[in-house]
Amino acid sequence: MADRYANFANSGLGRTVVKRLGLPDPPRLRRYRPGDPLVSGPVLLGAAPGGRLSGEVGKLLESAGVTVAESGAAGTKYAALVFDATGIGDSEQLRALFDFFQPYARSLTGCGRVIVLGTPPEAAAGPREATAQRSLEGLTRSIGKEFGRGTTSQLVYVAPGGEQAVESTLRFLLSGRSAYVSGQVIRIGAGSASAPADWDKPLDGKLALVTGAARGIGAAIAATLARDGAEVIALDVPGAGDALADVANKARGRALQLDLTAADAAERLAGYLSAGPHAGVDIVVHNAGITRDKTIARMDASRWDSVIGVNLTAPERVNDLLLERGLVTPGGRIVGVASIAGIAGNRGQTNYATSKAGVIGLVQSTAPILAAKDITINAVAPGFIETAMTAKMPIGLREAGRRLNSMSQGGLPIDVAETIAWFASPGSATITGNVVRVCGQSLLGA
């Protein structure tokens, strides 16, 4: 799991060698620790004329203790450049982006943040506005590739009427919680979201179920949700044994041994959840997943069936039964785990990519239905994450996966977990149907 090259590149000697030879230069990413301030410097906040978000954003940042500058000063280093582009109604007005970003492109601190706020093209007043708003995506993705030094760059579309629901997302994106999330397009829907009493414990009082929790990304999800205040049920197959118990203990939660592909699994899970004192569950994270890689020419049917069964059919069945029984509470959160392979496809992974593209389909098709029940459903799509699984890859593939992204390094399980915790926050009530990649802005895509 160790990225020895990154450790070397960040050593005294390594810095010199990397610079001289023009080698990949993976910065040390700023990751969140409880108690950290949101950002470690002032935030420059700009807006195109007529925008509807910068006022609200300025207020919430200031009340979060952030120093907000509304006009830039030469020589100042900013922790973030935030631009409200909702006032842009026409391609000619895109010039406001250039005017804001150009003078301060070199004024960001390391691991800085670029956030552009826009109106979802589908909610724009007409084609001219929709076109200009859609073009923001080209800007933010290019900036993510250009700025480097751990800078992340995102486009956040806020539906008209969603102005009061942006805080959880801004906090996530500004903080070290989103260290490995870049080049993403996030949609916040209309409506309001209640702020948690304590932004460092946003999940206080919530009960969370995490599948595949015994190791790797699942263990990090369990630990992170617990850190954020949730009571965690860590679920894994009976064979996971001690590892699962360890995770549950560390999270001060419960371990639940269950093979989700068993015919009666959903029924047993429903029974378990309805028997508890909570009578239901607030957060469901479908993390359990397997790979059985082979080219399709060499694949046997069991590899196909098991991957589809664990990664896709099991979450479908669990969702269907829990929802039918009313066991996901109002205000509930369901999160799926997709993958870059489900977006881009991958050689040797027809089964896995099919299952993970299906997870995206599950999220997108279920979101409108669950909205009526005040439940959100979203997915993360991890790129190259440092786990026991990726440590076993052949070195050529592993190094390519690690370096071919804007961070020149792999992500950590915690990065996936933080993104899930953001979806799970009470503040994310109007975020649904999103698929957010946790990939350091990998070059790979579709």
Add this chain to the structure above:
Amino acid sequence: MADRYANFANSGLGRTVVKRLGLPDPPRLRRYRPGDPLVSGPVLLGAAPGGRLSGEVGKLLESAGVTVAESGAAGTKYAALVFDATGIGDSEQLRALFDFFQPYARSLTGCGRVIVLGTPPEAAAGPREATAQRSLEGLTRSIGKEFGRGTTSQLVYVAPGGEQAVESTLRFLLSGRSAYVSGQVIRIGAGSASAPADWDKPLDGKLALVTGAARGIGAAIAATLARDGAEVIALDVPGAGDALADVANKARGRALQLDLTAADAAERLAGYLSAGPHAGVDIVVHNAGITRDKTIARMDASRWDSVIGVNLTAPERVNDLLLERGLVTPGGRIVGVASIAGIAGNRGQTNYATSKAGVIGLVQSTAPILAAKDITINAVAPGFIETAMTAKMPIGLREAGRRLNSMSQGGLPIDVAETIAWFASPGSATITGNVVRVCGQSLLGA
């Protein structure tokens, strides 16, 4: 413009060297020549139980002179594997894909074709079906990366009620016209489309305007639309001079010198089109585009303004005025030219990527409005295309762009032109709002 490596790799000695050293192996792609048969071997056609397309597809392929096999035979080489997946209503039924593709994964001829037909997830009967249909994307993209040897792999979503409108797309995808199009998701809407009298001259009697036509991709578009029967107006800036005249002459069309960024350009173009005997135009291809690359930190405002102006604002103005004056005929076709950079973003191209993402926005936001006028609007998004522009790239970047795709080579201007000609076909009447990449399934994406 020459890909010397590909020429070498396809030489007698080169084949041996490439195999021994495991070097990239760019196959010679099968490209269309008038009179070519659709495919050079039998097509294996399968279906999941309950599908609504394979009957129609079998009939149209047979009437196009294709030998269709409905069950595979060991040892036979197939030119294409076509699978109707519309009957798949649940993730467990995805097994039908494995059962169809696994035994014949090695039975495709070089430059073979994989086509999976599905139901658009948004038109599915419920979340289970939508999820399964969405997962088809993971399969087709993985197959594209896995099969190699010039195989292309696509997912074609056919809306319920669009069964009679699939022929132009199947012909495009099976033929050498789509040599460099792979890993794409195409949506065919409900409704019917009239077959052209002659599939080798589908644009007979149509008047087509091509901007930026003097060279490169624009010249290929003009030539290809003319080859397919259209009368072509080749437009470029006055400075293009002889090159433009040459293109127009070769296409037996007209040259029109006009700077589209001039304040009165749209007005002058409208005047030109309304004065002609045709009183309007049937096909408008917004190909004119420029790059002015710099990182945003080093960019001056004129680079920003000119790129947005030429690539995005000019097409918007032309569309708006031509549509307002009724100068795009009913049955008309508008095609924009986006770019991989507009999808993935690119270092040094904040201006270009913004403009090209905008072209995608233009297409997506205008399509529903134009549907009422029986006009379609779509975009191509080229990847690495061998042109004078890419020939000037530094060798490292150029070779990366050329090889990092499923074809291990760059595309040709004709590949972009063929895709535009398919959009322009009378048979593509229900295809609108699509963005199709012409990139050999580049690894780069979003």
